[in-house]
Amino acid sequence: MATYPLRVVEKSIEAEDAASLYFDVPQDLKGAFSYRPGQFLTVETENEGEAIARQYSLSSTPGTHQRLRITVKKIEGGVVSPWLVDRASEGDLIEVQIPRGRFFKDINEPTHVVMLAAGSGIAPILSIGRWLLENDAGHKVTLVYGNRTPDTVILADEVENVAEKFADRCVVQHIMSRANGNWDGERGRIDREFVTKHFPEWDDRSDDLPMIFYMCGPEGFMDAAESALQQFGVPLKSIHRESFDMILEDDGDEPGLEVLGADSPGELGATTKIVAVVGGEEYEADWAEGEDILAALLRVDADVPFSCQEGTCSSCISKLTEGNIAVRPGVLQTLRQEDLDEGLTLACLSQPKSKSIRIDFDEI
The missing domain is CATH 2.40.30.10 (Translation factors)
Incomplete structure (x- = not known):
């Protein structure tokens, strides 16, 4: 791109x-x-x-x-x-490249937003949390931030400034895994035990507001936190994750998940054409059996966004507007089923199943 x-x-x-x-x-x-x-x-x-x-x-x-x-x-x-x-x-x-990604979605009603960050995962978490508080739509924010020691805390001053500025609607909690004796805060990691311990107080603080969760950091921490949240009945659609070190966990042999075009499901049959919209321009590619959509478009020098080509970076997130595709199940490590229902996909994990497809890299 x-x-x-x-x-x-x-x-x-x-x-x-x-x-x-x-x-x-x-x-x-x-x-x-x-x-x-x-x-x-x-x-x-x-x-x-x-x-x-x-x-x-x-x-x-x-x-x-x-x-x-x-x-x-x-x-x-x-x-x-x-x-x-x-x-x-x-x-x-x-x-x-221009900004991309769909980690955050607009929240349409006052909500208690619980944000879990580890290390450099604070970057998108702080951006989202501050935006929610600055726009004053009635949201409350609980920010839990895990690090090794106090001197490794990234953006420490900004985190504290946000907490002070919005003290009536924001609570910040730090947890350190290797702090020395001068640290008098909580010790440990944001793991299943930690989330299980603190979920009741997060729930109590919600003032009957619905709760959603945003988390960013290593996969292991997010897996543990998500598992704990689900034991309290938090639905997956209310848990949003962004990873810096994801490894795709499917081998490509499992049956693909069906995604239908948001505007038209297309006609099933041997695929003849892929049309992609990127930066307001259209690119066409003939599809070769076994090829993923991204590979087909790169073969014709389409200016599509991509990086890892393995489904882990989300650069090639795009929206299927016409046609029918199959997507490797590993996509659910990055997108949720509700995203697939909207036609969203990762081009590197997708193959067409209809006679033609139209995919938009701008409309995300």
Whole structure:
């Protein structure tokens, strides 16, 4: 997908292994780079002549911050994150794609939003939480933030500022897994035991408001938290997850999940044509048996967004508007059934089942 060179106008060190980069967006790109809370930017660079793309959540909040900001934690053995944390400087131009992602959806009634973050997972969580509170639609927010030690807390000052500014509607709770004797807060991790212990107080604080949950961080922490929430009867549609280290858990041999076009289910039969809408332009590809939709479009040089091509980064999230497709069950690690019901899919995990399909990478 097309990239744009954005200039780093500020860099702040958030912890020993984390930094925030602020980007200036030229006036003529303001519309393209408008974003929803919880979305991410794809950063592109080269390593030994090979193009590399990585996704980083926006930690800035629409309407609050004038500049785009990503907050990056250095990954041991990584290529892009060490470059951004250690070497990227103010004045640098960095190639990025426009914001994407569907982690956050509008909430239409006053709600108690419980947000669980671990480490750099605070980036999209803080963006969403602050947006909900700033817009004052009657929401209450409980933010639980897990880290190793107090000096590893990313965006610590901003988290506390939000808690103080919205003290009547926001509660922040920190938990440390390796804190020394000077830490007098809760110790441990956000795991099944922790969620089981604290769920009654979250529920009691809701003041009869419906509860929904947002979580971001390592897969293990989110799996444990989700399991605990389900034991209290929280439906999956009320649990929203964003992962930085997901590994697809299906082998591609299981029967695919059916997704129908939002506008038309199409006619079943041998597929002859894939039409994709990207950036307002249309691309066509003939489908080859066994190919996923993303691969077919890349074969004809369609300017589609992608990165991992394995169903773990969500870059190729798109909406089927016409036709019928089968999607690998692993998609449910990223999307929910209600998303599939709306026609949403990941192109890299999908194969067409109707004579033609139309898929839109803009309408997400």
